[in-house]
Amino acid sequence: MSDFTANSDATPQEARFGDYFALLKPRVMSLVVFTAFVGLMVAPAGVPPVEAFTAILFIALGGGASGALNMWYDSDIDRVMKRTAGRPIPSGRVSGGEALSLGLWLSGISVVMLGLAANWFAAGFLAFTIFFYAVIYTMWLKRWTPQNIVIGGAAGAFPPMIGWAVATGGISIESVLMFALVFMWTPPHFWALALFMKSDYDEAKVPMLTVTHGRPHTRKMIFAYTILLAPVAIATGLTAIGGPVYMAAAVVLNVIFVKGGFDIWRRSEEQAVADDYKTEKKVFRFSLLYLFLHFGALLVQAGLGAYGLGGW
Missing domain, CATH: 1.10.357.140 (UbiA prenyltransferase)
Structure with missing residues (x-):
């Protein structure tokens, strides 16, 4: 305290x-x-x-x-x-x-x-x-x-x-899915950061996953959560607030994010140290763009819907 x-x-x-x-x-x-x-x-x-x-x-x-x-x-x-x-x-x-x-x-x-x-x-x-x-x-x-x-x-x-x-x-189901999108996005986003900021959490004695279970397990969990996140993002597009614009963005963004999670999972710590956690930093930066573009696509979809365009 x-x-x-x-x-x-x-x-x-x-x-x-x-x-x-x-x-x-x-x-x-x-x-x-x-x-x-x-x-x-x-x-x-x-x-x-x-x-x-x-x-x-x-x-x-x-x-x-x-x-x-x-x-x-x-x-x-x-x-x-x-x-x-x-x-x-x-x-x-x-x-x-x-x-x-x-x-x-x-x-x-x-x-x-x-x-x-x-x-x-x-x-x-x-x-x-x-x-x-x-x-x-x-x-x-x-x-x-x-x-x-x-x-x-x-x-x-x-x-x-x-x-x-x-x-x-x-x-409603739409608001719950927007919640789920951010909720499922949060772990891989912060764990990617923790991979190259682990010493901070060690020194502060904060039980981040990298500290308690190690980096290999954290890498596995990042990949798992990117896989679990993708269906949530796609499901959001099938509701009343979705549409072709959002769905196209969601498919592309989740393919990239899952690929990033896979790249993190298959790397050894020696490889990460050798290139100063280049892949982990790249995935972390993309994760910020990932969330912004999902919600931005929802906003665009709503704008098109107001004019009777772009809905399912």
């Missing part, structure tokens, strides 16, 4: 707006915003532009709140890991108490305002997502089990369901 007392008493050194914004994990927030926006836009019920913008704004704030709470609690291991040592709390620019206060305030504001701007089902969904990421994943799963990314990935997979709930007030 984070040293809350030490962090609370720390005096921020030249904290700027950018430091507080960094607490919100803007890169993660961008994924939250985009997938939530797509979930809202592909839903069968239309949402007025002002309401849609307001809803996405507060979903983004909720995602940022989760990031701030995560950085507060994880500040002890962030200090150890090279990738995170420069974050606002470990570097001393922002205190742990400030991060906690910001996270709690933004959590309350985002949930209440989403309920007022959209509906209370969506607001409750957002509240559960914040709780899941900050408590279930950050405080429990991350330090307890190598399945941290598998189970904890649900937190990052909820936003398209929240966007859908903003428009419809409920859940």
Whole structure:
């Protein structure tokens, strides 16, 4: 657990707006915003532009709140890991108490305002997502089990369901499949990163799969998950939000991703070290494009559908 007392008493050194914004994990927030926006836009019920913008704004704030709470609690291991040592709390620019206060305030504001701007089902969904990421994943799963990314990935997979709930007030097979797409994508995405960042997790004593089961097993699991992910992506294309544009993109992207998973699986550690994990880094970068293009294709498909084009 984070040293809350030490962090609370720390005096921020030249904290700027950018430091507080960094607490919100803007890169993660961008994924939250985009997938939530797509979930809202592909839903069968239309949402007025002002309401849609307001809803996405507060979903983004909720995602940022989760990031701030995560950085507060994880500040002890962030200090150890090279990738995170420069974050606002470990570097001393922002205190742990400030991060906690910001996270709690933004959590309350985002949930209440989403309920007022959209509906209370969506607001409750957002509240559960914040709780899941900050408590279930950050405080429990991350330090307890190598399945941290598998189970904890649900937190990052909820936003398209929240966007859908903003428009419809409920859940459907389409929103569940959008959730499943992100959920199944998360393990191979993060495990590819862990393959070439393993020393960080070792030093921080985080039970990532590469640490607890080794790289060969991790490589096997990356390949397995890319195979399991493909049917989910294809199934999404067979629902009301799918169509030929999305399906074409899904087929191509999943062939490439499965091929990447296979390339990672068949490599030995000696080969990976020799070329500085070139293949693993390539697959990791592609995984980012993979998710963006799937949701982008859903958005294009919805746009075509609005004009009576492109549907099944």
